[in-house]
Amino acid sequence: MKPNYSNLKKDFIAALKIISHEGLSDAFAHLSARVDDGNKMVFMPRKSPALVKAKELFVVDFEKLVPQSAVHQAIYRAREDVGSVIHFHSPAVILLSVVGHTVQPMHNYSAIFHEGVPVFEGTGQVESPERAADIARLLGPAKAVILRGHGAVVVGRSIREACILALYMEESARLQVEAMKLGTPKFVSRHEAERIAKRTFKPTSTERAWEHFKAKCNA
Amino acid sequence: MKPNYSNLKKDFIAALKIISHEGLSDAFAHLSARVDDGNKMVFMPRKSPALVKAKELFVVDFEKLVPQSAVHQAIYRAREDVGSVIHFHSPAVILLSVVGHTVQPMHNYSAIFHEGVPVFEGTGQVESPERAADIARLLGPAKAVILRGHGAVVVGRSIREACILALYMEESARLQVEAMKLGTPKFVSRHEAERIAKRTFKPTSTERAWEHFKAKCNA
Amino acid sequence: MKPNYSNLKKDFIAALKIISHEGLSDAFAHLSARVDDGNKMVFMPRKSPALVKAKELFVVDFEKLVPQSAVHQAIYRAREDVGSVIHFHSPAVILLSVVGHTVQPMHNYSAIFHEGVPVFEGTGQVESPERAADIARLLGPAKAVILRGHGAVVVGRSIREACILALYMEESARLQVEAMKLGTPKFVSRHEAERIAKRTFKPTSTERAWEHFKAKCNA
Amino acid sequence: MKPNYSNLKKDFIAALKIISHEGLSDAFAHLSARVDDGNKMVFMPRKSPALVKAKELFVVDFEKLVPQSAVHQAIYRAREDVGSVIHFHSPAVILLSVVGHTVQPMHNYSAIFHEGVPVFEGTGQVESPERAADIARLLGPAKAVILRGHGAVVVGRSIREACILALYMEESARLQVEAMKLGTPKFVSRHEAERIAKRTFKPTSTERAWEHFKAKCNA
Numbered sequence: 001m002k003p004n005y006s007n008l009k010k011d012f013i014a015a016l017k018i019i020s021h022e023g024l025s026d027a028f029a030h031l032s033a034r035v036d037d038g039n040k041m042v043f044m045p046r047k048s049p050a051l052v053k054a055k056e057l058f059v060v061d062f063e064k065l066v067p068q069s070a071v072h073q074a075i076y077r078a079r080e081d082v083g084s085v086i087h088f089h090s091p092a093v094i095l096l097s098v099v100g101h102t103v104q105p106m107h108n109y110s111a112i113f114h115e116g117v118p119v120f121e122g123t124g125q126v127e128s129p130e131r132a133a134d135i136a137r138l139l140g141p142a143k144a145v146i147l148r149g150h151g152a153v154v155v156g157r158s159i160r161e162a163c164i165l166a167l168y169m170e171e172s173a174r175l176q177v178e179a180m181k182l183g184t185p186k187f188v189s190r191h192e193a194e195r196i197a198k199r200t201f202k203p204t205s206t207e208r209a210w211e212h213f214k215a216k217c218n219a
Numbered sequence: 220m221k222p223n224y225s226n227l228k229k230d231f232i233a234a235l236k237i238i239s240h241e242g243l244s245d246a247f248a249h250l251s252a253r254v255d256d257g258n259k260m261v262f263m264p265r266k267s268p269a270l271v272k273a274k275e276l277f278v279v280d281f282e283k284l285v286p287q288s289a290v291h292q293a294i295y296r297a298r299e300d301v302g303s304v305i306h307f308h309s310p311a312v313i314l315l316s317v318v319g320h321t322v323q324p325m326h327n328y329s330a331i332f333h334e335g336v337p338v339f340e341g342t343g344q345v346e347s348p349e350r351a352a353d354i355a356r357l358l359g360p361a362k363a364v365i366l367r368g369h370g371a372v373v374v375g376r377s378i379r380e381a382c383i384l385a386l387y388m389e390e391s392a393r394l395q396v397e398a399m400k401l402g403t404p405k406f407v408s409r410h411e412a413e414r415i416a417k418r419t420f421k422p423t424s425t426e427r428a429w430e431h432f433k434a435k436c437n438a
Numbered sequence: 439m440k441p442n443y444s445n446l447k448k449d450f451i452a453a454l455k456i457i458s459h460e461g462l463s464d465a466f467a468h469l470s471a472r473v474d475d476g477n478k479m480v481f482m483p484r485k486s487p488a489l490v491k492a493k494e495l496f497v498v499d500f501e502k503l504v505p506q507s508a509v510h511q512a513i514y515r516a517r518e519d520v521g522s523v524i525h526f527h528s529p530a531v532i533l534l535s536v537v538g539h540t541v542q543p544m545h546n547y548s549a550i551f552h553e554g555v556p557v558f559e560g561t562g563q564v565e566s567p568e569r570a571a572d573i574a575r576l577l578g579p580a581k582a583v584i585l586r587g588h589g590a591v592v593v594g595r596s597i598r599e600a601c602i603l604a605l606y607m608e609e610s611a612r613l614q615v616e617a618m619k620l621g622t623p624k625f626v627s628r629h630e631a632e633r634i635a636k637r638t639f640k641p642t643s644t645e646r647a648w649e650h651f652k653a654k655c656n657a
Numbered sequence: 658m659k660p661n662y663s664n665l666k667k668d669f670i671a672a673l674k675i676i677s678h679e680g681l682s683d684a685f686a687h688l689s690a691r692v693d694d695g696n697k698m699v700f701m702p703r704k705s706p707a708l709v710k711a712k713e714l715f716v717v718d719f720e721k722l723v724p725q726s727a728v729h730q731a732i733y734r735a736r737e738d739v740g741s742v743i744h745f746h747s748p749a750v751i752l753l754s755v756v757g758h759t760v761q762p763m764h765n766y767s768a769i770f771h772e773g774v775p776v777f778e779g780t781g782q783v784e785s786p787e788r789a790a791d792i793a794r795l796l797g798p799a800k801a802v803i804l805r806g807h808g809a810v811v812v813g814r815s816i817r818e819a820c821i822l823a824l825y826m827e828e829s830a831r832l833q834v835e836a837m838k839l840g841t842p843k844f845v846s847r848h849e850a851e852r853i854a855k856r857t858f859k860p861t862s863t864e865r866a867w868e869h870f871k872a873k874c875n876a
Contacts, residue, residue, distance in 0.1 A: 028428075095398060098404050208704055209685075245647070246650030269654070465869030488873070
């Protein structure tokens with residue numbers, strides 16, 4: 001008998017609604033979550049994240065390419081700790097990428113990305129498994145990678161964590177572009193960022209933020 | 220027996236609602252769609268696009284001027300491939316125009332405008348068939364033309380395409396003004412933009428975006 | 439038998455809702471409309487414009503000071519053509535005023551203010567009938583005056599016109615501050631602005647805009 | 658028999674809803690109000706302010722540390738005049754803090770902070786009672802203190818006052834960052850600010866603003 005992943009699918013749909021509601025997604029974001037023995041993922045059909053229904057989700061093997069799946073599969077293969085991958089086109093992240101910058105720690109949320117956020121310079125769509133593998137390699141041990149002129153890929157241990165990190169990422173990018181307009185932002189060191197992140201990025205904080213943003217969608 | 224264009228009129232009203240909902244339109248946008256043997260268009264009365272009803276739409280011959288119709292008719296005459304024309308006053312497009320710039324390719328959506336977006340320097344309303352013909356000439360084979368201090372005219376093969384291109388246009392303008400504030404944006408070449416557009420601007424993508432934005436209006 | 443001004447009161451409440459809905463008003467805007475033989479005005483109690491009800495409106499003689507009334511009365515005395523006065527604290531107008539600028543014609547709506555928009559340099563509240571008279575004198579024959587670090591006063595021939603002009607004023611200020619961030623805006627001459635305004639600012643346009651913004655409040 | 662603080666709890670929940678609705682709070686703001694003989698406070702559980710219910714509020718002694726309570730208790734001990742403390746992470750306040758600035762008087766609302774707004778340079782969470790005491794000391798006799806890269810702490814004589822001051826603080830920060838982008842803002846002197854504040858910051862104004870923002874949440 002197959003598992004039906006009913007709780008996971010609820011989180012999946014909630015995460016799609018949250019990123020849509022918070023302005024991170026146009027019609028083209030996509031999300032996945034690792035399942036089974038770790039060699040498969042729950043994935044979504046080729047439609048707007050705001051419109052996907054739980055019954056439309058499906059399980060796909062890492063060896064089988066389906067539309068939009070390449071970057072998800074490449075990252076799960078490269079990173080055992082990753083349980084969920086999200087790709088989205090958010091305004092401030094795209095903006096940072098087209099002026100040659102990336103998110104750097106300067107406040108409590110940007111400090112969470114203390115490993116750094118690499119930028120993939122290739123333009124256009126992900127296009128091929130080879131390019132997807134390049135992106136996964138560039139991601140390395142970080143929480144996110146930016147695709148120049150395109151968007152971001154963010155990873156988490158769970159759907160909830162990937163979703164909340166995506167929100168922190170866009171908020172951090174927004175703060176940084178505004179700070180750059182005003183002069184030289186006071187960035188914090190990588191070491192200091194790591195210290196801040198230990199207090200700010202905890203499972204209980206992720207849960208608190210998740211409940212907050214989920215409630216906003218239904219308000 | 221005359222056709223009643225019922226599906227076309229549904230798209231027409233939906234497009235007006237989308238541009239209103241997405242902040243592209245004040246009370247003065249107008250839309251048209253070519254019909255019949257190609258020498259007539261479905262047009263709207265002189266009122267806010269958010270308030271127009273399907274039963275108020277009417278068919279007008281290209282030879283007959285009615286309020287607001289001149290620029291639509293001039294473009295249909297000049298461009299056989301155009302099935303729909305939209306004129307609107309959106310904030311970032313107007314902003315670019317009053318500082319002497321136009322939309323240039325720098326990300327996946329602005330790349331769709333790889334033919335360039337000419338700027339009509341005459342100020343004020345379109346005013347006359349002669350000025351409308353000038354605007355159509357300036358448009359040339361492009362997807363859009365900007366009217367300085369006034370707004371934009373965007374064309375598509377269908378109402379859906381014209382509507383989605385209008386959204387991409389405003390988003391591209393918004394990204395560009397923000398990038399200009401931060402320094403020298405990393406534009407992509409016309410050739411690279413054309414390559415990106417081949418993957419990003421496909422009928423299936425337009426449909427996906429259309430369903431996304433239509434659903435947002437009803438949420 | 440006294441007139442009850444029922445249509446005027448409907449427009450009064452609608453105008454308050456519109457400026458609240460469009461982000462022009464915090465809790466402290468106030469509006470008036472000239473009535474009777476021209477020596478009285480309909481006025482509102484000292485509460486948030488979003489919360490005022492038709493039955494709370496009252497008629498006050500120009501000679502009798504009530505809270506917030508001084509600047510309204512001073513303008514009606516100085517300008518026979520004015521039928522309605524609105525005072526509000528909108529973000530972009532305040533912003534322009536604290537950096538030493540005012541609205542200048544650069545697009546179809548800012549051109550409507552071709553007479554210029556003077557800035558009153560005194561800070562704080564209007565405070566006294568004497569200061570109100572100074573503000574009315576500074577307004578002169580213009581459509582609006584800006585109070586530095588405080589807000590604006592806009593006048594119209596009717597409530598509808600004053601309301602729509604207030605919206606154009608804030609939109610013009612917003613466009614101008616954005617243009618100033620990007621470099622030197624391409625302003626148009628006073629003469630050209632007057633020509634544009636003749637086509638853009640007509641009673642039929644005001645009606646079209648009024649219906650548009652009124653419908654948005656109820657959507 | 659214990660008091661149940663039912664009116665105070667209504668204001669508490671309303672204030673949390675207001676700061677959420679006005680964009681001042683993510684999932685992590687917290688509020689308190691002094692009660693009893695002045696050595697206890699009503700406090701909230703560790704969850705999103707938008708989701709807290711009246712029945713979840715509790716009274717805590719100043720000597721007893723509970724999650725998030727340290728900065729509240731330190732301020733009540735240091736400032737007898739303070740009846741309510743609010744801590745929040747709002748965008749413009751955080752932005753000012755990471756570019757090395759603080760709120761300065763330049764318009765009617767920023768003038769209310771004429772005592773100055775000190776900036777606490779330590780990064781990360783409040784973390785300990787010692788750090789909380791440092792923050793209370795830095796606050797001194799002012800209405801607010803900014804925590805660099807983190808947010809703000811605002812105090813008032815009542816919940817309503819603290820809530821409205823928090824809104825004025827974020828609005829003032831937003832105006833100031835925009836003014837800084839445009840050049841040298843025209844600040845007003847401390848003396849002039851104090852004069853303006855006497856007219857702008859009165860109990861009746863606070864009540865008017867409170868009713869305005871409370872109604873917006875329910876609209």
